[in-house]
Amino acid sequence: MLRKCALYSIVLLLMLTLSYGCSTSGNSKMLKASQTDLNHKNSTSQNSLKYPSVNNLNTEEYASKNINLTIKSLKKEIHFKFNSATIENIDEYGINEDSKNILNNIASFMANHPSMKIRIEGNCDERGTEEYNLALGQKRAESAKGYLISKGITPNRIETISYGESQPVDFGHNNLAWSKNRRDYFVFYK
Amino acid sequence: MKKIIVLFVLFLIYLNLSAEAKVFQITIDNPNYKPIGIGLWGFQSKDKSSALILKSTIERDLRMSGFFYVDKTQHFSYDAPFSVVCGLSKIDNLDYAVYGNLIVENNDSIYANIKLVNSANKTLMFNGSFYSNKESLKWLGHRVSDKIIEYITGVYGPFESKIIFARGKGKIRDIYACDFNGENIERLTKWHTMNILPKWIDKYEISFLSYKYGKPSLFLFNIRTGKIRKLFSNSNLSISAVKYKNNFAVPFSKNGDVDIYEVNRNGRIIKNFTHNYGIDVSPNFTSDYSKMVFVSNRTSSPQIYVKDLSSAFESSIRLTFNGKYNSSPALSPNNRKIAYISIEKGKTALKIMNIDGSEDKTVMTGYNLDSPSWSYDSRYVAIEAEMGGVRGIYIVNTLNNKYFLAMGGNGMYNGLSVSGRFR
Numbered sequence: 274m275l276r277k278c279a280l281y282s283i284v285l286l287l288m289l290t291l292s293y294g295c296s297t298s299g300n301s302k303m304l305k306a307s308q309t310d311l312n313h314k315n316s317t318s319q320n321s322l323k324y325p326s327v328n329n330l331n332t333e334e335y336a337s338k339n340i341n342l343t344i345k346s347l348k349k350e351i352h353f354k355f356n357s358a359t360i361e362n363i364d365e366y367g368i369n370e371d372s373k374n375i376l377n378n379i380a381s382f383m384a385n386h387p388s389m390k391i392r393i394e395g396n397c398d399e400r401g402t403e404e405y406n407l408a409l410g411q412k413r414a415e416s417a418k419g420y421l422i423s424k425g426i427t428p429n430r431i432e433t434i435s436y437g438e439s440q441p442v443d444f445g446h447n448n449l450a451w452s453k454n455r456r457d458y459f460v461f462y463k
Numbered sequence: 464m465k466k467i468i469v470l471f472v473l474f475l476i477y478l479n480l481s482a483e484a485k486v487f488q489i490t491i492d493n494p495n496y497k498p499i500g501i502g503l504w505g506f507q508s509k510d511k512s513s514a515l516i517l518k519s520t521i522e523r524d525l526r527m528s529g530f531f532y533v534d535k536t537q538h539f540s541y542d543a544p545f546s547v548v549c550g551l552s553k554i555d556n557l558d559y560a561v562y563g564n565l566i567v568e569n570n571d572s573i574y575a576n577i578k579l580v581n582s583a584n585k586t587l588m589f590n591g592s593f594y595s596n597k598e599s600l601k602w603l604g605h606r607v608s609d610k611i612i613e614y615i616t617g618v619y620g621p622f623e624s625k626i627i628f629a630r631g632k633g634k635i636r637d638i639y640a641c642d643f644n645g646e647n648i649e650r651l652t653k654w655h656t657m658n659i660l661p662k663w664i665d666k667y668e669i670s671f672l673s674y675k676y677g678k679p680s681l682f683l684f685n686i687r688t689g690k691i692r693k694l695f696s697n698s699n700l701s702i703s704a705v706k707y708k709n710n711f712a713v714p715f716s717k718n719g720d721v722d723i724y725e726v727n728r729n730g731r732i733i734k735n736f737t738h739n740y741g742i743d744v745s746p747n748f749t750s751d752y753s754k755m756v757f758v759s760n761r762t763s764s765p766q767i768y769v770k771d772l773s774s775a776f777e778s779s780i781r782l783t784f785n786g787k788y789n790s791s792p793a794l795s796p797n798n799r800k801i802a803y804i805s806i807e808k809g810k811t812a813l814k815i816m817n818i819d820g821s822e823d824k825t826v827m828t829g830y831n832l833d834s835p836s837w838s839y840d841s842r843y844v845a846i847e848a849e850m851g852g853v854r855g856i857y858i859v860n861t862l863n864n865k866y867f868l869a870m871g872g873n874g875m876y877n878g879l880s881v882s883g884r885f886r
Binding site for chain 1: 634636657659660672677678679699700702703714716719721742744745758760764765787788790791804806809811830831833834849875877878
């Protein structure tokens with residue numbers, strides 16, 4: 274009796290296996306697609322958790338492409354009024370920007386990508402003096418850092434540096450050039 | 464009636480005296496004064512090229528001094544009698560004449576005999592000898608120039624000194640040294656990074672700020688041995704290092720504020736000079752270290768202050784009240800004057816005032832004026848500036864406001880410092 278039962282169960286198992294094989298051959302493309310999606314999902318989650326994965330390479334490329342696209346869409350500088358390190362809306366000499374909104378977007382991006390770090394480079398226009406401008410550039414960078422910290426970004430992800438007046442983007446001697454050069458520039462890195 | 468006439472006469476005498484007083488207010492710092500005419504008629508020598516180098520160096524120095532009109536028309540024999548030389552210079556409307564001879568031995572040793580003639584009273588003011596080697600021929604020229612300036616103006620000239628400066632493009636700046644007249648440029652650093660704000664510490668030692676290791680750090684460089692060592696990097700931003708007794712005064716950023724600290728040679732912080740919310744930078748000390756001149760934005764805009772270091776209490780006194788931006792002070796070696804930069808209507812101005820803030824006057828106006836530094840005679844200021852579209856280092860005579868380009872072009876300038884006298 275036991276032998277018969279074992280034989281039936283083996284036959285049943287074979288039939289089930291065959292029927293499953295027939296059904297998969299008809300929908301192979303769909304399965305591959307769904308498997309790929311699954312891989313992506315796994316890999317994305319693994320990447321964010323920083324666990325090693327067999328799909329690590331694809332994962333990084335996929336993730337970094339997405340991050341790069343997001344970084345490209347972010348504004349990477351804010352501007353300041355003359356001799357000021359206060360973060361405020363600017364609408365003068367051809368610069369019209371909502372600095373806090375730009376920093377909010379950066380903070381949101383940093384929150385969504387915990388592996389990313391940021392370097393804030395403080396700059397000044399040519400009119401001030403070298404030593405004072407180095408200090409003012411540092412103050413400007415520290416202002417943006419303080420703002421990002423207030424939005425929940427941990428200080429160890431934020432680096433500041435001042436270039437004073439040594440890195441102008443516009444070499445003109447007019448209000449537009451000066452207002453362009455009074456800026457914090459943001460560099461993202463891992 | 465008699466009384467009225469006497470009073471009227473006395474009134475006329477008073478008017479006459481006051482008019483005479485105004486006439487006698489003309490001084491050498493009047494910008495419209497007539498330059499002193501000096502004939503630089505060359506030096507007799509078998510080594511023509513050396514004689515020309517000496518002549519051109521003295522000519523450049525005398526022109527840059529801002530005191531002289533230099534005439535180079537040589538129209539007499541070197542062997543001509545003294546009276547003939549005086550007569551010729553008087554015919555040319557010159558006040559003085561310089562001539563002499565130059566002997567070069569073994570193609571190296573140089574012997575120069577220099578004569579300075581006062582053509583007005585026909586006297587030989589100076590007849591002296593100078594020795595050097597061929598490599599230092601231009602330096603010999605500076606010594607001759609300084610001597611001539613001393614005999615004519617009463618104060619030894621400023622040309623036996625060196626300027627160190629930062630220059631470059633993009634993110635690369637290097638430290639260079641040159642003579643006070645802008646010649647003999649030597650590059651001191653080759654780090655392919657940003658090296659700025661050089662300062663003389665001692666006769667052979669300078670400090671500068673470098674981004675070599677990412678964040679700005681201060682370095683000491685012995686120009687004689689070529690030895691470089693890191694002085695201070697304990698901050699996101701340390702700005703400059705100037706000498707304070709046997710240590711240094713360093714403005715750096717700590718907890719978001721930039722204050723001035725005393726730091727020893729090993730980079731250890733000794734004490735605060737300032738403790739203020741905001742920015743305190745650009746320390747300068749009197750030669751006895753009893754006072755510190757610096758910049759602070761404690762009243763929202765950058766202004767110049769002086770602090771009495773002998774007092775136990777906070778004793779900073781604000782010196783500048785005109786304008787919203789006064790910065791980059793430089794104390795003269797005689798401790799009497801402060802040169803500084805002021806911003807007026809988008810342009811920058813070099814101003815000079817007494818150490819107590821009195822007698823404030825504008826000396827020069829242009830773009831990008833920065834880093835004024837006094838010569839050892841306390842009469843000249845070397846400064847970065849862009850004048851008439853030419854960016855470079857200018858030498859300014861603070862007595863008559865005349866300025867001359869010492870060196871121009873080749874990128875941006877980021878700080879300079881003038882040495883003491885090299886003897």
